[in-house]
Amino acid sequence: MSGSSFASGPSAGGASPGWRTRDIVITAIIGVAFGVVFWAWNVVYGAAEPIFAAAPWARDALYGVWLIPAVLAPVIVRKPGAALFAELVAAGVSAYLGSQWGVDALLSGVLQGLGAEVVFAATRYRSWSFPTIAGAAVLSAVAAWGHDWFLYYSDVSTDIQVLRGIAMAVSAVFFVAGGSVLLARSLGQAGVLDGFPGGPVPQGTRAG
Amino acid sequence: MIVQLVVPDSQLDSRLGRVSPVIKLGIAFAWLAGLALTTDARPPVFLALIGVVAAVTLGAVPVSRFARGAAPLAIAAGGIAVFSAVFSTHNADPAAVVAVALGPLRITTPALLTAVGLFARIVAIGTTAVTFSQTTDSTRLVDSLVRHAGVSPRFGYGALAAYQSIPRLADDLGALRASRRIRGMRWTWHPRLLLGLLVRAIRQGDALALAMDARAFGLGERTWYRDLRWQGRDLVAAIAGLALLVAALMLAC
Structure with missing residues (x-):
């Protein structure tokens, strides 16, 4: 039998060894919270169009926000599949709340989640250094870039595609990698990540 | 403010509402894949119309409700279409017919046609999603994913x-x-x-x-509140969805 869900080690339970109920719910709830953020960000991205009229490809510097759960959730729970699960839940929630991308939000979510997942899997979920995290963020952006090229920008010339890719990669490092590390650190300081490998806070400094 | 989507029972118990969510999702993905094959505007326009008509008739979704769900589509579709038209590879082709010339900006007819096709594609993908989410609630979706799709x-x-x-x-x-x-x-x-x-x-x-x-979540045998089985209407919906996709793609030929 499984012990308390707050036990620090992995506990038994169901078909996914290593995933405690708490890991599942927290990964999902990070996805849900970002699903709501995505939903708002879809509006921002649409409204930002006139602002970027002179260089529309630069609008994709905003892209990173859509990739954050694929990196933030694995950084916190450090379980295989966390990137894919969190990004898929976030995409599903944003699509269900009403996204201009429709069912394609789900497809994008799967690809973006897999992009990050591949990098974490390559380190066998052992390396959580900034270069690994940045690599996961960038590969997630690469997956999104390829998907969008195929589905939305198939007629657009290659030089503009490259500019879009650079804007997205910069956005990934800044928003996704930087943002995830800062958020995970702040959440750890707020004391809500106790018992998670991604939120080690030295004993006695926890705010309760 | 953020309002969770609550789908009225009239829509959930409609003919489309009772089709397995996994089937509806499968059709939506099949249409997405099919629409990615062509930049012709006719197939997506056809499928978008089918989506709207199916939601309003078979799905009992009020037109105003559907329109509110589909409104954000226009902005996104417009943005991508303009982007595609302006930066199209066709614009560099000196032999292509120029449709719009504004100062240094030169938009050729093939670039414009592709942009219109993309606009229709995004509208069709989005419309399908509105039809899905207006006839499915989250619990039925997850029930169906677990029972019918092995999640x-x-x-x-x-x-x-x-x-x-x-x-x-x-x-x-x-x-x-x-x-x-x-x-x-x-x-x-x-x-x-x-x-x-x-x-x-x-x-x-x-x-x-x-x-x-x-409550011992995930431990031991799970019991189910609702009995979920494949129904004849699921098969009918799947066949109709694929047949409509084939018909739509034939419009492009």
């Missing part, structure tokens, strides 16, 4: 439990904004809200996980 119940129902906390997260967001206001801060929308929201979300998730573990 792990722990992950499926874990995500559903997290999803149910959206109204509470919306309340939390209101409280966080009110606390900024009371401290005399002028901008109540601030990126820092995200951290507060995540703290509240994780606390909420912890309570949820504890409650679920207390």
Whole structure:
């Protein structure tokens, strides 16, 4: 039998060894919270169009926000599949709340989640250094870039595609990698990540 | 404010509402894949119309409700279409017919046609999603994913439990904004809200996980509230969905 869900080690339970109920719910709830953020960000991205009229490809510097759960959730729970699960839940929630991308939000979510997942899997979920995290963020952006090229920008010339890719990669490092590390650190300081490998806070400094 | 989508029973119990969500999702993905094959505007226009008609008749979705769900599509589709038209590879082709010339900007007819096709593609993909979400509720979707598509119940129902906390997260967001206001801060929308929201979300998730573990979630045999079986209408819907896709793609030839 499984012990308390707050036990620090992995506990038994169901078909996914290593995933405690708490890991599942927290990964999902990070996805849900970002699903709501995505939903708002879809509006921002649409409204930002006139602002970027002179260089529309630069609008994709905003892209990173859509990739954050694929990196933030694995950084916190450090379980295989966390990137894919969190990004898929976030995409599903944003699509269900009403996204201009429709069912394609789900497809994008799967690809973006897999992009990050591949990098974490390559380190066998052992390396959580900034270069690994940045690599996961960038590969997630690469997956999104390829998907969008195929589905939305198939007629657009290659030089503009490259500019879009650079804007997205910069956005990934800044928003996704930087943002995830800062958020995970702040959440750890707020004391809500106790018992998670991604939120080690030295004993006695926890705010309760 | 953020309002969780509540689909009325009239829509859920409509003919389209009773089709297995997995089938509806499968059709939506099949249409997405099919539409990616062509930049012709006719197939997506056809499928978008089918989507609207199916939602309004078979799905009992009021037209005004559908329109509200589909409104954001126009902005996104317009943005991508303009982008595609302006930066199209066709514009560099000196032999192509110029449709629009504004100073240095030169948009050729093939570039414009592709842009129109993309616009229709995005509208069709989005319309399909509105039809889906207006005839499906989250619980039935997860039930169907677990029972019909082999999704792990722990992950499926874990995500559903997290999803149910959206109204509470919306309340939390209101409280966080009110606390900024009371401290005399002028901008109540601030990126820092995200951290507060995540703290509240994780606390909420912890309570949820504890409650679920207390009920032995994911341990032992699961019992089901609703009996879910494949129905004849699921087969009919699947065949109709694929036939309509084939018909749509034949319009492009």
